[in-house]
Amino acid sequence: MLIRNRRLRTGEAIRSLVRETAITPNDFLVPLFVVEGKNLKQEIASMPNYYRYSLDLLEKEVKELWRLGLKSVLLFVKVPNKLKDNAGTEALNPDGLMQRAVKTVKNAVPEMLVMTDVALDPYSSFGHDGIVADGKILNDDSAAVLAEMSLSHAKAGADFVAPSDMMDGRIFEMRTLLEDEGFHDTGIMSYSAKFASAFYGPFRDALDSAPVDAKDIPKDKKTYQMDPANRDEAIKETLMDIQEGADIVMVKPGLCYLDIVRDIKNAVNVPVAVYQVSGEYAMIKAAAEKGWLEHDAVVLEQLTAIKRAGATLIASYFAKDAVKLIS
Ligand SMILES: NCc1[nH]cc(CCC(=O)O)c1CC(=O)O
Numbered sequence: 543m544l545i546r547n548r549r550l551r552t553g554e555a556i557r558s559l560v561r562e563t564a565i566t567p568n569d570f571l572v573p574l575f576v577v578e579g580k581n582l583k584q585e586i587a588s589m590p591n592y593y594r595y596s597l598d599l600l601e602k603e604v605k606e607l608w609r610l611g612l613k614s615v616l617l618f619v620k621v622p623n624k625l626k627d628n629a630g631t632e633a634l635n636p637d638g639l640m641q642r643a644v645k646t647v648k649n650a651v652p653e654m655l656v657m658t659d660v661a662l663d664p665y666s667s668f669g670h671d672g673i674v675a676d677g678k679i680l681n682d683d684s685a686a687v688l689a690e691m692s693l694s695h696a697k698a699g700a701d702f703v704a705p706s707d708m709m710d711g712r713i714f715e716m717r718t719l720l721e722d723e724g725f726h727d728t729g730i731m732s733y734s735a736k737f738a739s740a741f742y743g744p745f746r747d748a749l750d751s752a753p754v755d756a757k758d759i760p761k762d763k764k765t766y767q768m769d770p771a772n773r774d775e776a777i778k779e780t781l782m783d784i785q786e787g788a789d790i791v792m793v794k795p796g797l798c799y800l801d802i803v804r805d806i807k808n809a810v811n812v813p814v815a816v817y818q819v820s821g822e823y824a825m826i827k828a829a830a831e832k833g834w835l836e837h838d839a840v841v842l843e844q845l846t847a848i849k850r851a852g853a854t855l856i857a858s859y860f861a862k863d864a865v866k867l868i869s
């Protein structure tokens with residue numbers, strides 16, 4: 543035998559020298575859930591050890607993230623029911639929770655890169671990412687509101703807006719409005735290949751944002767989010783968003799879609815983000831709680847696999863755990 547592959551695996555020194563992929567704090571976007579109130583740190587039932595923060599505690603949390611070397615947050619807000627409607631009215635409030643959260647983070651850690659979620663679902667009385675009429679989600683009217691929402695976030699100081707809604711043409715609408723209003727440096731991270739996944743459940747618990755069960759309200763998001771069966775379409779969606787002005791594109795969820803991550807990575811020349819979503823987090827937590835999987839090892843293995851597949855950036859609820867484990 544001339545070739546023995548195991549020579550390069552004989553000890554940790556040689557293994558680390560030939561290792562092809564390493565995760566670092568620079569890889570992560572940290573999703574953060576924000577809630578109205580004071581001194582609140584509410585654990586999300588289906589996401590053990592993950593929390594919603596009121597603005598005062600959000601400030602402490604982002605300072606800690608920065609100390610750990612994490613440089614970007616992705617903000618989501620939980621909107622009180624009484625502020626929800628079918629038009630995204632509260633989403634455009636210059637003094638809304640998202641707009642105040644952006645300012646809070648920027649005040650606490652000015653260098654922290656702030657990305658904001660742009661979609662109507664947390665603000666929607668029907669739990670949809672756009673405006674609902676006659677049993678349908680209106681595309682163009684929704685895209686117009688989402689563009690206004692992006693502008694509002696940019697005015698509040700967001701560095702990037704992150705549209706997660708999957709309406710057609712919304713990147714063009716947003717980029718055009720941001721340019722017209724002088725926000726040339728505000729970036730767009732598009733959730734370009736976002737699938738109609740069953741792995742978003744815990745997130746919808748966190749924000750109380752699931753589609754409502756009512757007459758003439760679509761029960762799922764399959765008319766705008768992608769069919770999990772489709773690969774060519776994911777590339778088409780992504781290339782279109784780049785043409786419309788997206789600076790960063792995204793594949794979501796992570797683990798079940800790593801073939802698509804690799805195909806997109808090979809097809810584009812912009813950074814590719816991957817979102818390891820709430821259901822992926824919950825599965826690991828649940829199995830670890832039962833003693834069926836080794837938590838830390840599984841976390842690092844999955845994040846490494848996501849990066850190996852082609853992710854430039856990873857949005858992950860494990861970001862903090864991961865940087866502690868690798869430091
Ligand atoms: N626009 C909504 C949005 N933005 C991010 C997520 C999911 C994130 C996660 O599950 O971690 C969702 C849920 C959905 O589309 O219903």
Ligand SMILES: [Mg+2]
Pocket residue numbers: 708709710711734779782783
């Ligand atoms: Mg699209």
